[in-house]
Amino acid sequence: MGKALVAHHYWARVGGGELVVAAVAVSLERMGKDPVLVSPFYFDPAKYTEWFGIDLTRYEVVRGRFKLNMFGLYSRLITWMPVKDALKSYRPEVVFIDSSNYAPLIKDRNRGFKLIEYIHFPLEAYQTMQDPAVMERYSRFPMNLYWWGYMKLMKRYIRPDPFESADLVLANSSWTADVVRQTYGEVPYVLNPPIPPNMEVVSFPRRFEERARQVTMLGRFSEEKRYHWVISELFPLLLKDVPDARLRIFGGIGGRTSRSYFERLSRMVSRLSLEGKVELIPNAPRSAINESMDSSRAFLHAMINEHWGIAVAEAMARGIPVVAHRSGGTWSDILARGAYGMGFESAEEASGALAKLLTDEEEWKRYSAPQRMMDFTIDKFHARFSECVDKIRR
Template sequence: MKTALLQSSVGVGGRSKVLAASIRVLNSHSHSIDLHTLSNSTEIEKFLNYYGLVDIDITGITHSGSIVPGTIYQQPVLNIAARSSIAEYDLVFNSNNCIRFLPNTPKYIHYVHFPTSRNPRIDPKYDRLPYRIASVPLILMSTLTATKLNGHVLANSKFTLEHTQEAYDSLDAQVLYPPALESVRLREFSGEGIVSVGSFNQNKRQLLQLQMAKHFPDTEFRIIGSIASEPYYASCRKYVAENELDNVTLLPDVSDQRLRDELQRSRIFLHTMKNERFGIAPVEGINHGCVPVVHNSGGQSEVVPDSDFRFDNPSECKAILADVLSGKSPSKKTMRTHLKQFTESNFRSGLSKYI
């Protein structure tokens, strides 16, 4: 079987982690695998090396379009750019969040992290006028173009599934949770302090975490993440300095080992993003023994089924943090069973059925 992969950019992150696990499954069914992306050869090589895929014969094919601003436009641009090329494949694994502008010839497995056209509906940045204006072409494009499918549609959460069905006219899609964990290793909830993991940008809302740190001056906060927005990271540093938050450590771009160490020694994993589509980082935090405290929206209700550890506003967040710091935690047995659906083995067996 000749297989193509579609993803607008590859590197280190949630979408790329899913793609890497998918490649391992697809490799046992394919005599050739080509990766179609807007990323350059250096970025493709970094992706393959990071996820240990160098022993698999994959050809990276870079299409023009990386200069197009915004992921929501790069995704349909890749589909258009790769359209003629992918018509010759037997199977296309589409991890590009856009199902439009694709040829009908191959069979498809569409793994949707969140449908491109629905982002303006749930992302708070589109409340601002410049972003609303920038999203108009996408909305028009989504309204005026049809979707024809020849394969299966999988969503990374029930939250994403609902939006996928609305975006593509009630598709017969299914949920297949991403491979967040190699295996379930949770033994007990222990440790000290609060950790968070997420790129520094407004959507992740690290400033709310810093407000919590101000309210709990005797608790250490370790805020980890790549710097996606330099101005936002600067505003976080400014807040720490102006409020003399000696209990806060900002940790941009840490190593994998440092990340694991911080998760292992922390009591709480704090996740403040609204409408997180799924959220691999909180799952990893729980597996390392952190009690999750997450916003009550998006896919987080699926990651953290116990509503006692989900908040809707800052005051609820403070109350839950206080309870957990005083010893409250979810059932370890229940959570261990819950985590099994987020493992690589569960993902691989689920994906294999569709292949």
């Protein structure tokens, strides 16, 4: 059985990118390969069973000895380093990498492996485009220097063109694929991430009348998620129409930056006298998140240009209607531009959509669509990934 390297910059957190590389490892095994997980930093593969219901403990691992507590963005610059070492030890048939910073690996292509690049988003596109999510987080000191340093160093390690550098180029959504087209002139194959195997697609969601006038949000505590905008601008508008509305925000805290943002949000809740109406819940277990989704009438995703949106997919699997910004892969691929969820571009639009879902049973039933998530199971992911890989076998 031939080896297949699966390289990712930071395996030690729970997120959409981590779900993708875990699913890829499983798919490669189903295709007759022997996956080897490659990481610049230490991580515990056993966590993936808890997070996603995917057992990675049976795979070999190449990883650094140190844990990462800060400078997570910069870790993308060195993903290639442990891959280069693993190439000598394993002589793989396939190398899968979801970072564009692998220029030092290109000269190793003569070793005979097939290189697959998966694009969550082409960060190099930010050199020419203005993205609100990036501006939200990196426009002010000192984060602007942090971003500037990364973009400067990226030029040293980025491959020149994915379609010339890799045998197969994949993207997580049709929206991301279009950004890649605008940047490089070619369109990658779209391979949507799966929902986690431990995420049940609910056949019979809890009924409207059994739910509270409550909105749930989910995602790591990070500025681009725009929780501050929701608390300070959107939620006060919603309270004017639905005075008894409640907001619960679940998020992961993994380092200094997310902790600082969480504390900022806590101060904001207090300053606006929203205690008892807005609840911030860090590092909650899945059971608590599911219970909140099952007892809420709406799920809100406020990020602009979200590349995919695994939290939205998880919410839809629970049968909770979604309101999301009318942009990015969430809008184009998951919500199918409004067919399976409500969109907004302003606080007023978002407030109006949430008010409808909290008070109008017919509107709520229209957008409670857990069956949509049957298109995103890990079996569907494997079938599509296999089809893509077959293209480079010919």
